[in-house]
Amino acid sequence: MDDQLALRIRLFREGGQVGPDVAEFVTTELAALENEGNTVTEESAGMLTSHLMMALTRLMDGAPIEQFLTDDQVAAELADHPDAVARARLLAARARGALGRTLPESEINFLAMHLAVLAQQPAR
Template sequence: MDDQLALRIRLFREGGQVKPEVADFVTGELASLQAEGHTVTEESAGMLTSHLMMALTRLLDGAPIEQFIADDQVAAELAGQPEAVGRARAVSARAEKDLGAALPESEVNFLALHLAVLAQRPVS
């Protein structure tokens, strides 16, 4: 993880926008992606990081998570990305186990889109 992405996480944590356990969980997920050889930087994973931290925080706070207007379209785009969908489901399962917050299907799909984009980048 580069310094800019670490700074993003630190600002979310120190600013009180996310719970410390959420920041720790997301940091662990990013470390796993990096350990697999993915390039995990502010440029490649900044939006993924922010989205996952905010979604998990909203779930833990009991706030509603709105469904995407184009859920069917997103699911269709992901049809050719089974690895990204599988990883997103695994992240959701770990979030439920570790944090008590399972991502709804629309959030799993959105996370899968982020992961599909990350997977298309050259492996370091």
């Protein structure tokens, strides 16, 4: 993870937008993605990082997460990216184990979209 992405996480945490448990979980997930050979930088994973931190924070806070109107469209776009969908489901399972909360299907789909984009980045 590059310094700018680490700074993003630190600012979210220090600003009180995410708790330390969420920041740690996201940092661990980004490290795993990097260890798998993905390029994990502010440019390639900034949106994924913010989305994941905020989605998990909403869950931890008990905030309602509604289905998105674009769920069917997103699911259709993901048909060509089964690895990203599988990776998003594994991430959601780890979040459930680590944080005790379950991400809804719509959030998993949006994470899969971010992961599909990340997988298309040039290898490091």
